[in-house]
Amino acid sequence: MxxxxxxxxxxxxxxxxxxxxxxxxxxxxxxxxxxxxxxxxxxxxxxxxxxxxxxxxxxxxxxxxxxxxxxxxxxxxxxxxxxxxxxxxIGHVNPRHQVRSPLSVRDIVLTGVTGTTERMLRWEPTPEQSERAERLIDLLGMRELADATWPNLSQGERGRALIARALQPDxxxxxxxxxxxxxxxxxxxxxxxxxxxxxxxxxxxxxxxxxxxxxxxxxxxxxxxxxxxxxxxxxxxxxxxxxxxxxxxxxxxxxxxxxxxxxxxxxxxx
Incomplete structure (x- = not known):
């Protein structure tokens, strides 16, 4: 081997x-x-x-x-x-991660599936991927912010969203x-x-x-x-x-x- x-x-x-x-x-x-x-x-x-x-x-x-x-x-x-x-x-959390579009926390977490900074065109998550994203949003204490967009998040909230994103691929x-x-x-x-x-x-x-x-x-x-x-x-x-x-x-x-x-x-x- x-x-x-x-x-x-x-x-x-x-x-x-x-x-x-x-x-x-x-x-x-x-x-x-x-x-x-x-x-x-x-x-x-x-x-x-x-x-x-x-x-x-x-x-x-x-x-x-x-x-x-x-x-x-x-x-x-x-x-x-x-x-x-x-x-x-590998889940890699970089506080300098660039998000150029006003993505929601939910969408940011889902980009962990594709490894991209944006939602890919014509791509939709599977029901299992969506369910995992919701669980991670809960785990990181972001439930009330799931629909909040990146420009409106504090630095700490961004950090938690990026950890959830990193964990999305398990x-x-x-x-x-x-x-x-x-x-x-x-x-x-x-x-x-x-x-x-x-x-x-x-x-x-x-x-x-x-x-x-x-x-x-x-x-x-x-x-x-x-x-x-x-x-x-x-x-x-x-x-x-x-x-x-x-x-x-x-x-x-x-x-x-x-x-x-x-x-x-x-x-x-x-």
């Missing part, structure tokens, strides 16, 4: 990178990135701005290829698989790129509560969330990967990795990290 034929089970992780490096314009962005994500695990990728977190997420989402090393996503190796097929199994993997960007505290907490809820609703779903603010980590985070200057500082169970010492080393600043009721807080060490 080839790598491209592997399926994801107990012996085959959802994600696996080996010796991954990425070079852009002669500059090394990532170097020797090795890690694995298994079903039901929820990883946080943490580091300062510009250290390569979003580049890792783009590779895991089959958007870019590594300059060296291997990336296996859902048992399929990048470079040996049709990327369009693979992307249909993916095995959910990638969240700084989902709390631009949110006020109330909107952030509402979004994080919904992320915790959907992880409980879908126990086999794996997820990877990129952030550089530890306060934005959901309580359901199980693992963490710390990145500095394009290299791994530490990785493993969240409680083992998210420590004052390791976070200080990752961000090159003396910090004290605490966890209360499952959520993390950080302050300057004194």
């Amino acid at each position: 080839t790598d491209a034929d592997q399926t994801t089970d107990a012996d085959h992780p959802i994600l696996r990178t080996r010796g991954v490096g990425f070079v852009r314009n002669g500059r090394t962005i990532l170097d020797e990135i090795d890690f694995e994500v298994r079903a039901g695990e929820h990883w946080a990728l943490i580091g300062a701005n510009g250290v390569g977190k979003s580049t890792i997420l783009s590779m895991l989402g089959a958007v870019v290829h590594p300059s060296r090393g291997t990336v296996d996503v859902l048992g399929k190796r990048l470079g040996r698989v049709d990327l369009r097929e693979l992307r249909g199994l 993916p095995h993997l959910l990638l969240l790129d700084e989902p709390s960007t631009g949110l006020d505290i109330a909107a952030r907490e509402h979004l994080l509560d919904r992320i915790d809820g959907l992880r409980m609703e879908h126990p086999d779903l794996a997820s990877v969330l990129v952030t550089h603010h530890l306060e934005e980590l959901p309580a359901s985070t199980t693992h963490a990967l710390l990145i500095r200057d394009g290299r791994i500082v530490a990785q493993g169970l969240a409680d083992d990795v998210l420590t004052s010492e390791l976070i200080s080393a990752t961000l090159d600043y003396p910090l004290t990290l605490t966890r209360t009721d499952g959520r993390w807080a950080v302050r300057t060490a004194r």
Whole structure:
């Protein structure tokens, strides 16, 4: 059996990178990135701005290829698989997603079926697809906003609509790129509560969330990967990795990290 034929089970992780490096314009962005994500695990990728977190997420989402090393996503190796097929199994939530038409929340969620930013001409969802969209709208707390249009949504409401869109194809993997960007505290907490809820609703779903603010980590985070200057500082169970010492080393600043009721807080060490 080839790598491209592997399926994801107990012996085959959802994600696996080996010796991954990425070079852009002669500059090394990532170097020797090795890690694995298994079903039901929820990883946080943490580091300062510009250290390569979003580049890792783009590779895991089959958007870019590594300059060296291997990336296996859902048992399929990048470079040996049709990327369009693979992307249909991955839910990628990008807060910078472009919606150019005044689509309703319902229509935005349904574009997750086709992987497009607009409703395709002469395309209609099946009854099953429509039913799933309605369930996801409920799950993300958007029932009263199902007919609201994109220009009239707040940043937090847009974020929840995009998560529902990403979940519409029933993916095995959910990638969240700084989902709390631009949110006020109330909107952030509402979004994080919904992320915790959907992880409980879908126990086999794996997820990877990129952030550089530890306060934005959901309580359901199980693992963490710390990145500095394009290299791994530490990785493993969240409680083992998210420590004052390791976070200080990752961000090159003396910090004290605490966890209360499952959520993390950080302050300057004194």
